[in-house]
Amino acid sequence: MNAADSSKDLTVRADGGQQPARFENPGVPEHRERLADADPAAAKRAERQVAALFALSTVGTIGFLLAYFLAPPGQSVASIRTSNLLLGLGLTFGLLGIGLGAVHWAKTLMSDHERIEERHPQRSSAADRAGAIAVLKEGAADSGVGVGRRGLLKGALIGAVALLPLSIAVPLIGNIGGDWNTNKFRHTVWRAGRRLARDPSGTAIKASDVTIGSVFHVIPDGLESEAHPLDEKAKAVVLLIRLDPRDLNETPEKKSWSYDGIVAYSKICTHVGCPVALYEQQTHHLLCPCHQSTFDVANGAKVIFGPARRPLPQLPITVDSEGYLVAQSDFHEPIGPSYWERLK
Amino acid sequence: MSLTQRLSGGTADYLDQRTGIGAAVKNFARKIFPDHWSFLLGEVALYSFVVLLISGVFLTMFFVPSMNETVYQGSFATMHGVTMSEAFKSTLDLSFEVRGGLLMRQIHHWAAVLFMAAIVTHMFRVFFTGAFRKPREINWVVGSVLLTLGLLAGFSGYSLPDDVLSGNGLRIADGVARSIPIIGSYASYLLFGGQFPGHALIPRLFTVHVLLIPGLILALVGLHLLLVVLHKHTQYPGPGRTDRNVVGFPLFPVYVAKAGGFFFIVFAVIALLAATFTINPIWSFGPYDPSPVAAGAQPDWYMLFLEGGLRLTPGWTEFVLGGFTWSFNILIPGVIVPGVLFTTLAIYPFIESWVTGDKREHHVLDRPRNAPVRTGIGVALLVSFLVLALAGSNDIIATNFHLSINDITMFFRLFIFLGPILGFWITKRLCLGLQRRDRELVLHGHETGRILRFADGEYVEVHKVLSEDERWLRVQHESRRPLQIAPETDSRGVVRRGYRKDRFRQRVSQFFYQDRIEPITPAELAAAHPDASQDVHGAMRGAGNTQVGADVPMIEPEVPMIEPAERRP
Numbered sequence: 001m002n003a004a005d006s007s008k009d010l011t012v013r014a015d016g017g018q019q020p021a022r023f024e025n026p027g028v029p030e031h032r033e034r035l036a037d038a039d040p041a042a043a044k045r046a047e048r049q050v051a052a053l054f055a056l057s058t059v060g061t062i063g064f065l066l067a068y069f070l071a072p073p074g075q076s077v078a079s080i081r082t083s084n085l086l087l088g089l090g091l092t093f094g095l096l097g098i099g100l101g102a103v104h105w106a107k108t109l110m111s112d113h114e115r116i117e118e119r120h121p122q123r124s125s126a127a128d129r130a131g132a133i134a135v136l137k138e139g140a141a142d143s144g145v146g147v148g149r150r151g152l153l154k155g156a157l158i159g160a161v162a163l164l165p166l167s168i169a170v171p172l173i174g175n176i177g178g179d180w181n182t183n184k185f186r187h188t189v190w191r192a193g194r195r196l197a198r199d200p201s202g203t204a205i206k207a208s209d210v211t212i213g214s215v216f217h218v219i220p221d222g223l224e225s226e227a228h229p230l231d232e233k234a235k236a237v238v239l240l241i242r243l244d245p246r247d248l249n250e251t252p253e254k255k256s257w258s259y260d261g262i263v264a265y266s267k268i269c270t271h272v273g274c275p276v277a278l279y280e281q282q283t284h285h286l287l288c289p290c291h292q293s294t295f296d297v298a299n300g301a302k303v304i305f306g307p308a309r310r311p312l313p314q315l316p317i318t319v320d321s322e323g324y325l326v327a328q329s330d331f332h333e334p335i336g337p338s339y340w341e342r343l344k
Numbered sequence: 345m346s347l348t349q350r351l352s353g354g355t356a357d358y359l360d361q362r363t364g365i366g367a368a369v370k371n372f373a374r375k376i377f378p379d380h381w382s383f384l385l386g387e388v389a390l391y392s393f394v395v396l397l398i399s400g401v402f403l404t405m406f407f408v409p410s411m412n413e414t415v416y417q418g419s420f421a422t423m424h425g426v427t428m429s430e431a432f433k434s435t436l437d438l439s440f441e442v443r444g445g446l447l448m449r450q451i452h453h454w455a456a457v458l459f460m461a462a463i464v465t466h467m468f469r470v471f472f473t474g475a476f477r478k479p480r481e482i483n484w485v486v487g488s489v490l491l492t493l494g495l496l497a498g499f500s501g502y503s504l505p506d507d508v509l510s511g512n513g514l515r516i517a518d519g520v521a522r523s524i525p526i527i528g529s530y531a532s533y534l535l536f537g538g539q540f541p542g543h544a545l546i547p548r549l550f551t552v553h554v555l556l557i558p559g560l561i562l563a564l565v566g567l568h569l570l571l572v573v574l575h576k577h578t579q580y581p582g583p584g585r586t587d588r589n590v591v592g593f594p595l596f597p598v599y600v601a602k603a604g605g606f607f608f609i610v611f612a613v614i615a616l617l618a619a620t621f622t623i624n625p626i627w628s629f630g631p632y633d634p635s636p637v638a639a640g641a642q643p644d645w646y647m648l649f650l651e652g653g654l655r656l657t658p659g660w661t662e663f664v665l666g667g668f669t670w671s672f673n674i675l676i677p678g679v680i681v682p683g684v685l686f687t688t689l690a691i692y693p694f695i696e697s698w699v700t701g702d703k704r705e706h707h708v709l710d711r712p713r714n715a716p717v718r719t720g721i722g723v724a725l726l727v728s729f730l731v732l733a734l735a736g737s738n739d740i741i742a743t744n745f746h747l748s749i750n751d752i753t754m755f756f757r758l759f760i761f762l763g764p765i766l767g768f769w770i771t772k773r774l775c776l777g778l779q780r781r782d783r784e785l786v787l788h789g790h791e792t793g794r795i796l797r798f799a800d801g802e803y804v805e806v807h808k809v810l811s812e813d814e815r816w817l818r819v820q821h822e823s824r825r826p827l828q829i830a831p832e833t834d835s836r837g838v839v840r841r842g843y844r845k846d847r848f849r850q851r852v853s854q855f856f857y858q859d860r861i862e863p864i865t866p867a868e869l870a871a872a873h874p875d876a877s878q879d880v881h882g883a884m885r886g887a888g889n890t891q892v893g894a895d896v897p898m899i900e901p902e903v904p905m906i907e908p909a910e911r912r913p
Contacts (some may be wrong), residue, residue: 019867023819026593026812028584050547060465072443075419077627080439084446087618091447095612102605110598117590119576119707122479178538182529199635200559217635231539234515234634267635272654272674273518273540274512275637289639290512291655292739292749305750307654307673309662337519338662339528 028114036108046108050101056098064090168265185342186334188220188236190315195221196240196264196325205240206323210262215279216240218264220327235335237267237275238315241297249299257316259325264315265301266335269293271308273337286312303344309338354409377599378579382469387603388460391610392455393565399452402552406433406442409550411506416522420627426684428506428631431546435505435626450618456498457623458614460646463491471692471722474710475578478703481569481693486564488690493561498644500553502624506546509624509641511632515540516654523674541632581820583813587707631866640739649685649729653677654735656757677907681732689725697854701827713782714821717856720768727767731760772859782818786810786864787872819863827853 036043067086073079124132144150161340195204202224210216218238226232245261257263265286269276274290284298293306301312313335316328334342360366377383410430418433420440420483428436438445467487470476476484499517503510518540521531537544574592585591590860593599617623629638643651654677661672697703697716734741735756742749789807797803810818829846833839 002466019865019870021865023866025586025820026583026816028425029813068443073440073446075421077420077497080446081622083443084450085619087444087447088450091615092612092619095608095615099605099608099610099612102601103609106598106601110601112593113585114591115376115594116584119574119588122575122705171787173534175435176537177530177533178542178544180530180533182533185529200633219635228539228542228633230541234540237635261416271659272516272523274515275635277637278639289637289641289739290516291651292753303659306753307659307671309656309659309671336705337674338669339522339532340524340526340668341529342669343664343667 028116031113034108034112043109046104050105050109053097053104055097057094057101059095060090060095060097062090064094065091069253076144119251128212160243166215170277178309184339185336185339188330188335189223189226189232190220190236190327190330192327194327195320196238196317196327197221199221199237204324207259207262207319207325208323210242210325212238212242212244212261213281214242217267217277235268238264239267239276239279239286240264241279241284243298247298251300254316257314257328259318262317263297264317264325264327265295265297265312266315266331268336269308270303270310270312271306271337277313369503372573373596374594375573375576376590376592376594377577378585378590380580381903382473383577384606385462385466385469387606388610389459389466390565390569391607392459392462392614393561394607395455395611395614396452396459396754397558399448399455400558402448403438403445403452404554406434406438406445407504407550409504409547411546422629423627426631429435429546431504431506432626432631439627447615447618450621450623451614453502453623454621455614456501456616457644457646458610458617460494460498460644463487463494464646467491468726470721472712472719473578473580474706474715476693477706478697479705480571480575481570481697483575484693485690486568486571488686490561490564490568491605491689492686493557493564495646497553497557497561498646500549500557502551504546504553505624505626506632507626507629508632508636509626509629509638511541511634512637512641513643513647514545515634516651520654523678524669525670525675527667528671528874541634545824576707578707578709581711581817583816585708587705588651590707599720624873637823640743642737642740645733648736650677650736652732652738652756653681654752655738656732656735656760658757675873685725685728692721696856698849699827699856700824701853702824708820710821711817713775713778714823716772716779716859719775720772723771724764724768727763729759731756731763735760746864776859776861779863783861783864786815786818787869819865821863823860823862824857825860826857828852 036046064087067083067090071083071086073083123129155311187209196216196218197220199219202219202221204221205216206217216239218240219233220236223229223233223236240262241264242260242262246259248261248263250258265276267275267277269288269290271288271291271293274288276286276288276293276295278287278289279285279297280287284296285304286295286297286301287293288295288306288308291307294306295301295308295312296304301314303309303311313329313331313333317325318328320326356366408430412430413427413774414430414433416426416428416433416436418437418440422438423436435449438449440446469485470487499513503514518532518536521535522528524531532540535545536542537548577592579585579590579592582591630636642648654674657673657677659673662674663670663672710718712722735753738749738752738756741747742752789809792806792808794806795803795804827850829843829850830840832843832847
């Protein structure tokens with residue numbers, strides 16, 4: 001920092017008097033000749049180079065066609081990569097030859113004398129402006145608007161034009177949201193007694209299959225027979241985890257929601273809805289790979305890091321008479337991201 | 345007369361008799377454009393867009409925009425028997441069955457990535473050189489809208505294949521839509537035609553992506569270019585360049601060849617990228633399913649800043665008030681941050697002209713160093729964009745550099761506030777330093793490395809005086825000064841109306857222009873070495889040990905005052 005930076009330290013310039021206040025623009029520099037301007041041999045050489053570049057383009061295009069007919073992609077990823085590479089290189093040279101040739105031509109052979117064009121202020125001339133105002137006034141007078149007594153006419157026209165778009169907007173808005181029944185956010189297909197099944201095979205899970213520390217990706221049994229399986233899956237996916245019951249801290253009201261250390265939580269993040277898929281066995285933490293919200297499974301899946309606010313909703317589970325894991329009910333709150341009327 | 349001459353003459357006559365095109369050709373064909381590499385950035389954007397149109401038309405011939413389910417039986421054996429949407433299947437077919445289809449897909453995607461990169465760099469070129477000043481403010485706004493449309497085009501495009509990666513991106517879009525107060529859940533239904541994912545989205549995105557957005561972009565690109573022609577291109581400062589002329593080369597033939605050739609070069613680079621670098625290999629992601637997700641998933645680079653914002657905003661910003669949920673943890677990064685960022689950019693020309701009170705046209709560009717605060721603001725915007733983009737890759741950074749993801753996130757949460765301030769301050773100091781360097785060069789010339797010894801034993805280094813052209817570049821600019829305002833009270837001690845508003849405007853103006861370095865005047869140069877005209881070598885005794893900077897004059901502003909009478913109603 002020196003004194004010159006400080007806005008308070010202002011020294012007044014001593015002025016000689018006879019010097020002009022500013023330097024003068026020295027004007028466009030003299031043209032400098034290129035090699036090809038002075039030496040006809042260099043010009044000839046440049047011409048040949050340009051022609052060679054255009055020829056390179058032709059070679060590239062022929063190469064592309066050869067690759068298209070002679071190296072078709074096969075069954076494997078490797079074969080489509082080869083085909084892609086050969087076609088792409090052919091196209092590259094086909095384009096590059098033309099591009100470099102044209103630019104080389106412009107830079108070596110076309111005139112490079114700088115030219116000056118005058119600019120004029122952007123605004124139109126005073127006469128044009130006056131003329132524009134005059135014709136507009138004339139038009140306004142012809143139309144009879146602005147006379148004052150046509151207020152009714154103006155009002156009626158504006159009203160009609162303003163209303164007309166409704167004929168497009170109303171049906172568009174009416175239909176674009178489907179049935180507009182946003183209550184569907186509140187429910188999933190989980191019901192009392194519905195079995196928990198493996199994702200994606202759909203086989204039901206027995207409590208005895210779930211060893212301590214293991215994780216199951218779960219869908220409702222019989223999901224495929226729902227009317228819209230993908231929409232239902234998007235809400236109903238669950239993570240099933242078995243902890244040592246001694247590690248599990250449960251609130252009294254949710255004590256009965258787990259079965260012998262097995263807990264089931266919605267897999268849909270309460271932040272913006274990514275699947276919360278990464279489980280850390282040692283710490284009992286669930287991590288959402290999209291935005292790193294971290295949930296503690298041992299403590300009611302409460303948020304311990306990241307942008308999510310609420311714990312993952314818990315699915316109350318138990319076992320049926322055959323030992324299969326089943327839901328006790330639907331989730332007790334809407335799953336997934338927050339929305340305005342979530343608690344209403 | 346040769347046959348071609350007769351033919352072209354005949355065609356020209358035919359056209360002119362029916363369109364009167366002769367006048368346009370006469371005015372336009374030899375129009376002068378200035379030359380500089382940075383003017384090519386906008387061209388890169390334009391040409392990438394043309395490549396997008398060409399490759400896009402090819403893709404629409406084979407892509408099926410449908411979410412109906414089908415079972416894959418095509419030539420990619422790994423996916424036999426997998427249930428997928430027709431959109432995903434047709435994208436697989438484009439890669440495996442259609443010869444050259446993969447090349448076109450990759451060209452399309454690489455062109456989109458380059459399109460956005462070129463728009464952003466072009467925009468910052470315009471920003472840093474002050475090319476947005478009168479009369480080009482409207483064109484700047486058009487450009488800002490094009491940037492936003494480019495983002496939407498990219499997002500709607502890479503979501504079309506209906507793969508796991510883009511499907512999770514759409515799910516995030518659903519989460520962001522839901523967070524909007526009052527209408528959130530309806531916004532989500534509007535987007536998806538019901539519940540996520542539904543069956544409507546891909547066909548809807550397709551229409552948006554191939555018709556609505558490209559149509560708007562095409563129209564606005566036309567307007568953008570029309571305005572460039574109307575305004576004539578800006579030029580960098582230099583000998584002979586003024587606000588009343590444009591120095592360069594004629595459109596025909598020089599720019600027809602250069603710009604035309606450059607289109608092929610841009611296309612060639614995109615083709616080379618598409619030939620050698622895999623982009624969006626949807627066959628390794630698999631079709632969309634709401635359950636799986638990949639760790640380390642990233643959107644395309646231009647969406648990363650939104651992703652980063654979502655990762656950084658802490659959860660406690662969501663709360664319940666009056667029984668309703670306010671999701672500021674999503675609203676801030678999803679709506680407020682991009683809103684503020686893009687609005688600031690779009691209206692910046694109007695802010696600056698209000699601050700300077702300058703109503704003149706500007707056609708000679710600023711060197712960024714000569715507008716330290718503007719350059720600083722630009723860098724601050726860039727830094728915030730960059731920090732957010734890096735935060736959007738925090739998991740990749742964590743795994744590659746073996747760092748704790750929590751530490752990285754905490755650091756970025758802090759740095760998103762500190763970074764832009766630091767960036768602004770350092771840039772401003774650098775600009776002022778560079779201006780001082782210019783003054784020193786003009787005053788003392790180039791060091792030559794030649795040491796002379798005088799008869800009395802003193803050593804000096806010979807300095808070579810700058811050529812007139814070199815000097816002009818460093819002295820041509822005007823140093824802008826803060827606005828002065830009329831006093832608070834009139835001669836009778838009555839407080840005048842509008843004083844507070846003027847005072848505010850003056851404060852902003854002081855922030856912009858209080859710290860400034862004036863360019864060297866002829867008087868200063870003459871005072872520094874009175875014998876310069878005779879001394880060919882420019883040897884100056886004692887010049888070497890003067891600390892330049894200490895003698896920089898800071899001048900009491902003699903600036904345009906905003907008088908109350910001048911103010912608009």
